Amino acid sequence: MIEFKKKPGLVIYLTAGDPDLATTLDMALAAIDNGADVIELGVPFSDPLADGPVIQRASERALAKGTKLTDVLVICKQLRAARPQTGIILFSYLNPVVRFGMEKFAHAAKDAGADGVLLTDMIVEEAAEYLKVMHEVGLAPVFLAAPTSPDERLKAIAENSQGFVYAISRLGTTGTRTELEADAEAVVRRLKQFTTLPIALGFGVSTPEHVKTVGGFADAAVVGSAIVGLVEKTDAADAAKAVGEFVKSLKGAEIGA
Amino acid sequence: MSTTASIVSPAPLPASSVPGRFGKYGGRYVPETLMAALLELDAAYAEAQADAAFHAELDGLLKEYVGRPTPLYFAKRLTETLGGAKIYLKREDLLHTGAHKINNALGQALLARRMGKQRIIAETGAGQHGVATATVCALFGMECVVYMGEEDMRRQELNVFRMRLLGAEVRGVASGSATLKDAINEAMRDWVTNVRTTFYILGSALGSHPYPTMVRDFHRVISKESKRQILEHEGRLPDAIVACVGGGSNAIGAFYEYIPDANVALIGVEAGGRGTGLGEHAARFQKIGGGIPGVLQGTYSYVLQDEAGQVATTHSVSAGLDYASVGPEHAMLHDSGRATYTSATDAEALDAVRVLSRTEGIIPALESAHAVAEAIKLAPKMGKDKILMVNVSGRGDKDIGIMTREMDLTGK
Numbered sequence: 001m002i003e004f005k006k007k008p009g010l011v012i013y014l015t016a017g018d019p020d021l022a023t024t025l026d027m028a029l030a031a032i033d034n035g036a037d038v039i040e041l042g043v044p045f046s047d048p049l050a051d052g053p054v055i056q057r058a059s060e061r062a063l064a065k066g067t068k069l070t071d072v073l074v075i076c077k078q079l080r081a082a083r084p085q086t087g088i089i090l091f092s093y094l095n096p097v098v099r100f101g102m103e104k105f106a107h108a109a110k111d112a113g114a115d116g117v118l119l120t121d122m123i124v125e126e127a128a129e130y131l132k133v134m135h136e137v138g139l140a141p142v143f144l145a146a147p148t149s150p151d152e153r154l155k156a157i158a159e160n161s162q163g164f165v166y167a168i169s170r171l172g173t174t175g176t177r178t179e180l181e182a183d184a185e186a187v188v189r190r191l192k193q194f195t196t197l198p199i200a201l202g203f204g205v206s207t208p209e210h211v212k213t214v215g216g217f218a219d220a221a222v223v224g225s226a227i228v229g230l231v232e233k234t235d236a237a238d239a240a241k242a243v244g245e246f247v248k249s250l251k252g253a254e255i256g257a
Numbered sequence: 258m259s260t261t262a263s264i265v266s267p268a269p270l271p272a273s274s275v276p277g278r279f280g281k282y283g284g285r286y287v288p289e290t291l292m293a294a295l296l297e298l299d300a301a302y303a304e305a306q307a308d309a310a311f312h313a314e315l316d317g318l319l320k321e322y323v324g325r326p327t328p329l330y331f332a333k334r335l336t337e338t339l340g341g342a343k344i345y346l347k348r349e350d351l352l353h354t355g356a357h358k359i360n361n362a363l364g365q366a367l368l369a370r371r372m373g374k375q376r377i378i379a380e381t382g383a384g385q386h387g388v389a390t391a392t393v394c395a396l397f398g399m400e401c402v403v404y405m406g407e408e409d410m411r412r413q414e415l416n417v418f419r420m421r422l423l424g425a426e427v428r429g430v431a432s433g434s435a436t437l438k439d440a441i442n443e444a445m446r447d448w449v450t451n452v453r454t455t456f457y458i459l460g461s462a463l464g465s466h467p468y469p470t471m472v473r474d475f476h477r478v479i480s481k482e483s484k485r486q487i488l489e490h491e492g493r494l495p496d497a498i499v500a501c502v503g504g505g506s507n508a509i510g511a512f513y514e515y516i517p518d519a520n521v522a523l524i525g526v527e528a529g530g531r532g533t534g535l536g537e538h539a540a541r542f543q544k545i546g547g548g549i550p551g552v553l554q555g556t557y558s559y560v561l562q563d564e565a566g567q568v569a570t571t572h573s574v575s576a577g578l579d580y581a582s583v584g585p586e587h588a589m590l591h592d593s594g595r596a597t598y599t600s601a602t603d604a605e606a607l608d609a610v611r612v613l614s615r616t617e618g619i620i621p622a623l624e625s626a627h628a629v630a631e632a633i634k635l636a637p638k639m640g641k642d643k644i645l646m647v648n649v650s651g652r653g654d655k656d657i658g659i660m661t662r663e664m665d666l667t668g669k
Contacts, residue, residue: 050288068565099566144650148293172450
């Protein structure tokens with residue numbers, strides 16, 4: 001389930017299938033056991049236009065290994081069996097889901113134990129059918145909110161999201177940054193006018209210091225590219241351990257705060 | 258017009274509350290970061306459309322700078338050679354910069370100036386849209402960055418030089434198949450990052466609303482002119498119009514004014530490449546091994562993809578037709594049956610270059626040669642009293658390097 005018990009909560013993104021599916025599962029378990037509240041399992045896509053180079057490369061590696069949406073659902077099910085309480089979000093671009101079939105996907109995701117879904121290129125105005133099937137099967141739709149979104153859009157995004165709202169910290173694609181931008185706090189503050197849902201901030205959140213800063217104004221931090229970049233640099237055999245240690249360091253920032 | 262699907266959609270997408278739908282196709286499927294910019298663009302475009310001064314300036318520049326109207330030329334020797342329908346060529350190849358692309362680049366640049374955006378980005382496949390964009394940016398003194406796949410930069414190096422000469426920065430894209438699709442991804446990543454200051458001049462009738470509508474509107478001038486011209490020449494409308502379809506901008510411009518004229522056949526010609534297997538062509542509407550509806554780069558249309566929904570690689574001898582999806586309005590025209598879509602192979606296109614060059618003294622772009630190839634097949638089957646119009650969207654100068662490698666002129 002999606003719950004952030006101690007703030008800031010921690011959402012960890014993994015590109016499923018990079019370096020391989022078994023390691024993805026092990027890394028997710030290590031992240032959870034070291035304090036991750038929610039795991040986002042990323043479905044690799046051939047044209048990840050919202051992503052920076054780190055996640056682009058991870059997607060290419062995962063696709064080269066033949067990773068499919070159905071494989072990600074299998075990993076999701078195994079993860080759910082192993083950790084019944086953790087939040088799990090399936091994170092995908094729209095086309096693999098459209099090809100699989102939206103309704104079929106919703107049922108399969110529910111059966112696999114996912115709590116929610118985030119579709120990168122789905123905006124609220126286009127989401128009527130998507131929301132309908134999400135509600136039917138009881139999955140939380142999570143929408144992105146951007147620094148450029150005017151208030152009326154933030155309101156619609158907040159009202160149509162469940163579980164949490166994913167606030168984008170800055171303009172641009174995913175990727176690590178040395179500093180968080182001023183945009184970050186403003187979008188969270190504006191969202192808070194419209195919702196009591198937890199707000200998780202992502203894009204560029206990459207260090208224990210960032211997580212600590214995010215904790216000052218948001219409910220959770222989403223860490224993606226920093227994890228995926230670490231996976232890229234580490235042998236598959238050592239990846240779970242490395243992810244576990246890194247997640248622990250991210251949580252350490254909170255404990256020391 | 259009926260929009261009955263002639264194929265089985267794997268997952269009908271929702272009835273959308275977004276304008277800019279073409280039947281069930283089109284829409285807006287983008288990261289939220291771009292939405293404010295798309296809404297701003299939509300509003301600015303609607304305002305410009307309603308402003309007579311905007312049209313006056315655009316029309317003036319189209320006439321004085323771009324060279325409109327383009328001739329509708331009766332191709333007498335080609336007609337005689339093929340022995341069937343009378344063939345007319347709409348000469349978009351005679352426009353400044355060498356292709357139809359400048360109709361749209363100019364329109365969007367005027368819009369960008371109106372919106373106060375000084376930084377322009379664009380993607381390009383064959384380089385014609387990149388050159389057109391670099392040209393209008395030079396004309397208006399704007400900063401210009403063009404994204405181009407590295408494979409296309411190699412194939413169209415002349416256009417890379419032209420863009421740089423015009424003052425644009427050309428950024429190579431190495432990801433994916435390093436062609437048009439990958440250049441669009443990179444341009445969208447730039448836009449998402451610099452959205453507050455940057456105007457994205459998208460080069461085909463693709464992407465999220467309002468682009469497919471806006472790009473079509475700027476190319477509509479092609480069919481407006483050709484309709485008037487054919488009535489002057491023949492006193493009646495043509496029996497068929499043929500245009501090549503990559504993203505589909507020249508085709509939608511050449512077709513648009515004739516859509517209500519049910520007796521005018523509209524024929525789009527896709528890149529048949531070197532085979533019918535996935536990865537060997539860019540024929541999205543091909544019955545077997547073609548595309549199925551999906552979402553790529555912000556719009557719902559036919560997409561060449563594998564069974565897992567991953568976008569397929571494409572191949573064509575012409576860099577400008579080499580795209581995995583197609584403009585959403587074409588998807589609607591296809592499903593409704595108002596337009597039909599066929600393909601020409603690399604070899605047929607190259608042969609058409611030779612035929613048109615030698616019968617009329619016109620060297621077409623490899624993209625446009627696909628339309629000529631269809632005319633070569635079709636005209637002899639039509640009676641001599643029939644009229645076939647071919648949109649020659651661009652000239653072949655940019656392709657001389659490829660033609661030199663691909664064509665053997667020894668002995669003939």
